[in-house]
Amino acid sequence: MTTWLxxxxxxxxxxxxxxxxxxxxxxxxxxxxxHWYYQSDLPSMMGTGRPPMCWPFWESCIEARVLDDAQWKAxxxxxxxxxxxxxxxxxxxxxxxxxYFLLIAVSALRLAIVFQDYNLRLNQHYMASWATxxxxxxxxxRALIQHIVVAFYFFAGVLKLDGEWLSGAALYNAHRLWIPExxxxxxxxxxxxxxxxxxxxxxxxxxWIHYGTMAQLVAFHVVSYALVGFYYPLLMAxxxxxxxxVRAWSPPEQWPTPFDLVDKPEPWPGRVLILVFGAANLMxxxxxxxxxxxxxxxxxxxxxxxxxxxxxxxxEVHRDDGGSSYIPLTxxxxxxxxxxxxxYFNIGQDLCRKRAERPGWQEVDxxxxxxxxxxxxxxxxxxxxxxxxxxxxxxxxxxxPWIKK
Numbered sequence: 574m575t576t577w578l579x580x581x582x583x584x585x586x587x588x589x590x591x592x593x594x595x596x597x598x599x600x601x602x603x604x605x606x607x608h609w610y611y612q613s614d615l616p617s618m619m620g621t622g623r624p625p626m627c628w629p630f631w632e633s634c635i636e637a638r639v640l641d642d643a644q645w646k647a648x649x650x651x652x653x654x655x656x657x658x659x660x661x662x663x664x665x666x667x668x669x670x671x672x673y674f675l676l677i678a679v680s681a682l683r684l685a686i687v688f689q690d691y692n693l694r695l696n697q698h699y700m701a702s703w704a705t706x707x708x709x710x711x712x713x714x715r716a717l718i719q720h721i722v723v724a725f726y727f728f729a730g731v732l733k734l735d736g737e738w739l740s741g742a743a744l745y746n747a748h749r750l751w752i753p754e755x756x757x758x759x760x761x762x763x764x765x766x767x768x769x770x771x772x773x774x775x776x777x778x779x780x781w782i783h784y785g786t787m788a789q790l791v792a793f794h795v796v797s798y799a800l801v802g803f804y805y806p807l808l809m810a811x812x813x814x815x816x817x818x819v820r821a822w823s824p825p826e827q828w829p830t831p832f833d834l835v836d837k838p839e840p841w842p843g844r845v846l847i848l849v850f851g852a853a854n855l856m857x858x859x860x861x862x863x864x865x866x867x868x869x870x871x872x873x874x875x876x877x878x879x880x881x882x883x884x885x886x887x888x889e890v891h892r893d894d895g896g897s898s899y900i901p902l903t904x905x906x907x908x909x910x911x912x913x914x915x916x917y918f919n920i921g922q923d924l925c926r927k928r929a930e931r932p933g934w935q936e937v938d939x940x941x942x943x944x945x946x947x948x949x950x951x952x953x954x955x956x957x958x959x960x961x962x963x964x965x966x967x968x969x970x971x972x973x974p975w976i977k978k
Contacts, residue, residue, distance in 0.1 A: 581710065582673035590818045591714055592663050595672055598708060599660035601701055601811040602679050606653040608697075608804040609686075616645035619689060624923040626691040629872065629915060629967035632922070634689060652686075655679045673709070680705050691915060696876040697808045700725050703850065704812050716829035717843045718815045723772055723831070724847060725812075726790075728854040729877045730768030735865075737880040738765065742946045745881060745908060749799040764793060775816055776830050787816065862978030866943045866954060868913045869972055876909060884912035884943040885951060888924055891936045900924075902941075914976050917941045917955055918967060925961035937961055953977050 585591040609615040620642040627634035640648065656679050662672030684702065687693045703725075707717045737743040741757030744750070752760050767789055774786030790813065794806040819828060834844050857870030864871050865880035886902040902920055904911035921939040928934040941955035954977050957963060965975055972978070 578674075579670070582670040584714070585673055585708075586666050586669035588715075589666075590815075590822050591708070592666065592669050592672075593818050594708065594718065594815050595663035595669065595676060596660050597811040597814045598676060598701075598705055599656055599663060599672070599679070601808055602656035602683060603653060603660070604804060604807045604811070605683060605697070605701075606649060606656065608802075610646075610649050610653075612802065612804070615649065615686075615693075616642045618692065619645050624919075625689070626916060626919045627922075628688055628691050628694075629969055631688060632966060635926075637689060648686075652679065652682055655682070676705070677709060680709075691919065692910070694876060694910060695804075697804055699876060700812065701808060707846065711842050711846060713843055715815070715819055715823070715827075716833060717846065719775070719819065719829055720831075720834065720843070720847060721850065722812050722815065723775055724850055725875065726768040726772040728851065729875050730765050730772075731854065732875060732877045732879045733761070733765045733768070735879045737865075737945055737947055738878065740947070743878050743881045744800065745878075746800055751796060751799060767793060773831055776828070778825050778828060783816070783820070787813070860972055862972075862976075863945070865945065866912070866952075867976050867978065868915060869976065872969060878909065881907070881946040882912040882943050883907060883946055883951075884941060884954075886912075886917055886939075886941040886955070888920065888940070889938040890924065890934055891938070892933045893935050894933065912941070912943045912954075914941060914955055914973075915967065918965070921957070921960040928961065 585595060619638070620640070623638075625635050625638055655675065659672055659675040659679050662668040662675055680702070683698070687698050703721055704718060707721055708714055711717055733739075733743075735743065738761055739758060741747060741754075741761050744757070744761075747754065747757060750757075750760075771786055771789065774782045775790075777783045777786070790809075794809050798806050834847060853873040854875055856873050857864040860867070860870040862869070866882055884903065884907075886904075888900045888902055890898045890900060892898070902917065910916060917939055921937060924937045928937075937960045939955055939957045939960045941953075942951035943954045944951045955975070956977065957965070957975055963975075967973060
């Protein structure tokens with residue numbers, strides 16, 4: 574394994590395009606630090622004493638909550654320093670091998686932080702992880718990185734094959750956009766066409782087509798800033814740098830085409846990767862019900878706008894004296910994860926843990942009703958009585974019977 578990793582590091586060190594892209598991937602982590610530290614205030618969210626929102630594959634994540642606010646701040650500053658050192662290492666060929674192993678370390682640290690809390694789930698981490706996986710561990714890196722970036726756009730467009738997206742109803746805070754409201758349906762349709770069809774222009778050898786496509790993507794991400802802030806546009810800027818690098822520093826015969834994975838004797842890991850990525854982003858169609866509401870099967874896919882979900886939730890706490898108290902849990906602000914049943918599952922688990930701290934608490938019922946913004950009325954998604962005694966868990970691979978379809 575060590576010999577194989579050293580060979581991967583040597584391949585990157587000997588290729589100035591890959592070294593430059595290593596800098597971009599390291600700077601992606603710098604942008605992540607800025608988002609976590611200044612925009613999300615991650616230390617306050619993650620400090621001890623705050624109830625965690627565990628990922629379904631790690632329901633006992635509360636056991637890892639051992640750092641306080643000050644320690645989280647120190648950890649994040651260390652994350653920034655490691656990211657900057659990694660970027661610097663990729664600037665020179667003789668230190669690029671070190672940069673390779675530092676990028677493994679800083680990427681592992683980023684994922685370790687993300688897996689601490691489901692609230693940290695973002696599309697940015699999903700795409701950064703796939704691109705970094707290709708860069709670090711797979712052959713034919715230049716071409717495969719371009720293939721996976723195009724796949725990001727294509728499958729994001731597939732998710733937008735939805736009436737709510739095409740009508741513009743899926744957009745949260747649409748009033749912030751620099752687009753007149755009557756034009757929203759046309760703008761959303763254009764984005765779908767751009768991601769599913771026009772993005773193929775990134776492969777074009779004709780500079781007008783290639784750079785015209787790049788300009789449309791840049792414009793799209795600039796406009797998206799009004800909705801999602803700086804993190805997503807800057808992350809995509811880092812990931813997209815592979816295209817100008819390849820065209821500036823390699824001959825046209827080395828530029829990949831969308832047919833290479835079929836026509837050419839590409840290394841098999843690349844083909845497997847694209848197949849796995851595609852399957853992960855289509856998996857939710859195999860689950861019953863509306864995955865935009867149930868969330869089932871979506872954990873493996875891009876976390877994109879496709880529908881706007883509105884919900885009302887609550888918990889009924891039953892006491893030993895026979896009385897009960899209702900705790901409203903409807904989110905104050907709606908976003909892509911606000912109405913996810915995983916969120917209410919975690920709230921139920923936290924309330925069950927608090928029974929030991931609050932004498933008189935006996936059981937907890939959890940309720941959640943949701944609807945798409947275009948639907949006329951709410952429908953029950955969770956109606957779980959005696960949640961604590963039910964000893965439920967979240968099944969990643971099969972429909973969960975406690976989520977109503």
